[in-house]
Amino acid sequence: MTSLKPVRGTQDILPAESRLFRRVEETAFEVAERYGFGEITTPIFEFTEVFSRTLGDTSDIVTKEMYTFEDKGGDQITLRPEGTAGVARAFISNGLQQDLPLKLFYRGPMFRYERPQKGRRRQFRQVGVEILGVATPQADIETISIAQTFLEELGLKNNITLELNSLGDSASRNAYRDELVKYLSGHQDKLSKDSLERLTRNPLRILDSKDESDQAIVVNAPRLQDSLNDASQSFFEDLCEGLYKLGIAFEHNTNLVRGLDYYCHTAFEFTTTDLGAQGTVLAGGRYDGLVGQMGGSETPGIGWAAGVERLTLLLDDGVEAKRPIVVIPVGGEAESEALVVTEMLRKKGYRVDLGYSGNLKKRMKRANQLNAAAAILLGEDELTRNVGTLRDMDSGEQKEVSLETLEDHLAPYK
RNA sequence: GCGAACGUAGCUCAACUGGUUAGAGCACCGGCUUGUGGUGCCGGGGGUUGGGGGUUCAAGUCCCCUCGUUCGCCCCA
Numbered sequence: 001m002t003s004l005k006p007v008r009g010t011q012d013i014l015p016a017e018s019r020l021f022r023r024v025e026e027t028a029f030e031v032a033e034r035y036g037f038g039e040i041t042t043p044i045f046e047f048t049e050v051f052s053r054t055l056g057d058t059s060d061i062v063t064k065e066m067y068t069f070e071d072k073g074g075d076q077i078t079l080r081p082e083g084t085a086g087v088a089r090a091f092i093s094n095g096l097q098q099d100l101p102l103k104l105f106y107r108g109p110m111f112r113y114e115r116p117q118k119g120r121r122r123q124f125r126q127v128g129v130e131i132l133g134v135a136t137p138q139a140d141i142e143t144i145s146i147a148q149t150f151l152e153e154l155g156l157k158n159n160i161t162l163e164l165n166s167l168g169d170s171a172s173r174n175a176y177r178d179e180l181v182k183y184l185s186g187h188q189d190k191l192s193k194d195s196l197e198r199l200t201r202n203p204l205r206i207l208d209s210k211d212e213s214d215q216a217i218v219v220n221a222p223r224l225q226d227s228l229n230d231a232s233q234s235f236f237e238d239l240c241e242g243l244y245k246l247g248i249a250f251e252h253n254t255n256l257v258r259g260l261d262y263y264c265h266t267a268f269e270f271t272t273t274d275l276g277a278q279g280t281v282l283a284g285g286r287y288d289g290l291v292g293q294m295g296g297s298e299t300p301g302i303g304w305a306a307g308v309e310r311l312t313l314l315l316d317d318g319v320e321a322k323r324p325i326v327v328i329p330v331g332g333e334a335e336s337e338a339l340v341v342t343e344m345l346r347k348k349g350y351r352v353d354l355g356y357s358g359n360l361k362k363r364m365k366r367a368n369q370l371n372a373a374a375a376i377l378l379g380e381d382e383l384t385r386n387v388g389t390l391r392d393m394d395s396g397e398q399k400e401v402s403l404e405t406l407e408d409h410l411a412p413y414k
Numbered sequence: 415g416c417g418a419a420c421g422u423a424g425c426u427c428a429a430c431u432g433g434u435u436a437g438a439g440c441a442c443c444g445g446c447u448u449g450u451g452g453u454g455c456c457g458g459g460g461g462u463u464g465g466g467g468g469u470u471c472a473a474g475u476c477c478c479c480u481c482g483u484u485c486g487c488c489c490c491a
Contacts, residue, residue, distance in 0.1 A: 005464090008482070060489050064415065082491085110491080115415080118484070119491085126491060194488065210487080269491095280491060307491030330449055364451040372451090379449065393451075 009114070009122025019319035020312040021125065025107050027153050028127040028306070032105035035146045037129055040104045042086035044111075048076040054085040054294055056261060059202075065112040079111035083128045083305055084287065085294075091132060092296035100133030100299070107308075119278035119310040128284075130303035132291070137235055140266045140286060141242035143302050147282055148248050150306075151270060156314055160281065162249065164268045165256040166239075167204075167224070168232035170289065173264060176227040177203060187217045207255040218255070225254055235265055262289035266302060275310055282306035324351045325413050326367035330360050330379035338378050341388070341403065348407065350414060367393065373413040376406070 006012060013021060029039065048068050055062050067079040080086055083106050096102055107127040116122060129146060131139040144162070151160055167173050181203050188196065192211040199206065207218055228236065243250060250268075258267045267285040275281070284304025291299040325345065329338035342354040353370055355363045360377075367375050377389040382400070390409055391398040401409050 005482075065489075112490080114489075116483080117486090120489095124491075128491090205489095277486065278491080283491065305491055310491060328450090360449050361447075361451080364449095366451085368451040375451085377449075381449095389449090391450075396451090398450090 007122070009116040011121060011123075015321070016318060017312070019321065020315055021308055023315070023319050024154065024308050024311045025125070025127055028107065028150050029105060031146060031150045031153060032129055035103070035142065035149075037103040037105040037146075040087060040090060040106050041108065042083075042090045042106065043080075044109055045077050045079050046086055046089060048078040050089050050294075051078050051081060051085050054088065054262070054290060055081075061112065065114055067111045067113055081110055081112045083108075083110065083126055084130060084290070084301075084303060087130050087303075088291050088294055088296070088301070091291060091299070092294060096132075097297055097299060101139075102130075102132040104130045104132070106130075117276075117278060119275045119307065119313055121309060125308035126305045127308060128303060128305035130301060132299055132301045134302075135288070135300040137239040137242060137266075139300075139302050140239050141246070143284065143304060144243060144268060145246050145248060147270060147284070147304055147306075151282065154311060154315060156272075156281075156311070159274055159314070160270050160272050161251060162268060162270050163253040163256050164240075164243075164250040164266070165224070165253050166228060166232060166236035166265055167258065167263060167267055167285075168228040169235075169264050172228045172232045176222070176224055179222045179227060180204070180206075183221050184217065190217055204257040207257055223254060224257075232265065239266060258285050262287045262293055264288050268304070270306075272314060274314060278307075278310060280307075281310050281314070321371065322351055323371050323373040323413070324353045325410065326363070326370060326372040326375045327352060327354045328360060328363045328367065328375055328377050329354075330377055333380045334378045334383055337383055341376065341378065341406070345407075345410070350410065374410070 032039075048066070051066060052062050061081050066081055069077055071077050087104060087106060091097070091102070105128070108125065109123055110126050111123050113122060114120060129143065131143055144164075148157075148162070151157055168176065181199065184191065184195075184199055184203065184206060188199070190213050191199065191206070192209065192214050195206045195209050195211065195214050198209075204224075206214060207221070207224070209215065209218065240250075240252075256267055256269060263285050265286040265288070269280050269283040271279045272281055273279060282304055283306075284302065286300070286302040288298075288300040290301055291297070327338050327342045327345075329335045338354055342352050345352045353367075353372070355366050358366065364375065372393050374393055375391045377391060377398075379389070382388055386403050387400045388403055388406065389398050390401050390406075399409075
C-alpha cells in the first residue's frame with residue numbers, strides 16, 4: 001500500500017493546480033522574453049561533479065541534499081538541486097563564450113533530499129534567469145528589475161519585500177571574512193552549536209543566524225560594508241541608484257549573505273512573511289567566479305531562481321479553465337453527426353467537448369460541470385432539417401440554427 | 415540530520431472519562447423529470463479510523479514501532 005503513495009516530498013499536480021503552475025511559469029517566461037531572454041533547457045541530471053565542484057564540498061546541498069546514484073555504466077549521476085550549475089556547464093560545453101553577453105531563462109524540476117514542509121518539496125520547480133558576460137551593475141539592475149516585474153505581474157508586490165546587500169569583490173570579501181573569523185573566535189564560548197560549525201565552514205552565515213545569543217555577538221561584529229574597497233563600494237552605489245531610478249524599493253540588509261565562494265557583489269532576496277520559515281520566494285546574486293571555477297574562461301554572471309510552488313501558494317485565487325462549448329447528440333442516430341460537428345469546430349479553433357455517453361439530462365449536467373458557455377443540441381428531427389439547437393448556458397436561451405451557418409453564431413463563445 | 419504536534423469517507427470535521435453495527439455536511443451516483451443543467455425533495459454507494467504490533471472482556475480512543483503531513487531548527491527557492 002505504501003507503494004501507492006507518492007514518494008515523500010513529491011506530489012501529484014492535478015489539472016486545477018496545474019493551471020496555477022502554468023500561470024507562474026508562463027508569466028515568468030513571457031516577462032523574460034520581453035526583457036530579451038531566450039529559454040535554455042538543460043538535462044535534469046548531470047555528472048555529480050558539475051554540482052560538487054561548483055557548490056563546494058562543504059555546502060549542505062552537496063553534503064546532505066543531493067540525489068546521487070551510480071548509473072548502469074558506472075557514472076556518478078546527480079539529479080540537479082539547482083539550475084545555475086547546469087547552465088554554466090552548458091555555456092562551456094556549447095562554446096557560448098563567443099555569443100556573450102547571454103541572457104538565459106530556464107524552468108523545470110529540481111531535487112533536494114530535505115525534510116519536506118509547506119513550500120518545500122524534494123521535487124520542486126523553479127524558474128530562473130542568468131546573464132552571462134556583463135561585469136557592470138547594468139546586469140544586476142536588469143536582473144532585479146525583471147524579477148520585480150515578474151512578481152508584479154503575478155499580483156504579488158504588496159506582500160513581498162526586496163532585500164539587498166553587497167558582498168564586495170573577492171578581495172573585499174576575503175578580507176572581511178578573515179576579520180569576522182578573528183572577531184568571532186574571541187566569542188566562541190557564546191556561539192551556538194550551529195554557528196561554531198559555520199565558523200570554519202561558512203562564517204558569513206553567522207551574520208543572519210536566528211539564535212539570540214549569536215545575534216547579540218553579531219551586533220558588535222565588524223561590518224561587511226566597512227570592508228568594501230572603493231571599486232566594490234561604487235559598484236553597489238551604482239546598483240542602488242539604478243534601482244532607485246526604476247522605482248524599485250528595497251531594504252539594505254547588511255546581514256544578507258551567500259555562502260558559496262564564487263558569489264560576489266550583489267546578493268538579493270524577495271521575501272514574504274506569508275510562508276513561515278520558507279519566506280524566500282525568489283533569490284539570486286552575482287557569481288563572477290563560477291564559470292572559471294568550472295574550467296571555462298573567466299566569465300562574470302548574475303542570476304536568480306524562484307520557487308514555483310512557493311509562488312503558487314501565494315496566489316490563492318485559482319485560475320479558471322477556459323469555457324468550452326459542449327455538443328450533445330440526442331438519440332443514438334445523432335452521435336456520428338455530433339462527432340463530425342465537434343471535430344469541425346475543434347479544427348476551427350473552438351474548445352469543444354463531446355461526452356461519451358448518457359442521455360440529454362446527464363449530458364447537460366456534465367456540460368454544466370464543465371462550465372460550458374454554450375451547448376449545441378443535435379436531435380434526430382433537427383438533423384433531418386440540417387439544423388441544431390444552440391443553447392446559451394448562462395441565460396438558458398435557445399435558438400435553432402442551420403448547421404451550415406453554425407459558426408456565425410458562435411463568436412461569443414470562442 | 416535534530417526537536418515537537420497531528421493522521422477518522424474524495425474534502426472539511428463529529429464520536430462523553432476505552433463500551434453495540436464509526437456519524438454529519440459538501441462532493442459523487444440514482445429517482446421525482448424517457449428532449450434540457452445550475453435551485454428543491456427522496457434514496458444510494460463509499461471507511462481494514464495511515465500501516466504493524468501490544469495492553470484489555472472490549473481500542474478510532476491507551477502504549478510501542480513505522481510511514482506520512484504540519485510547525486520550528488539546519489539549509490534553501
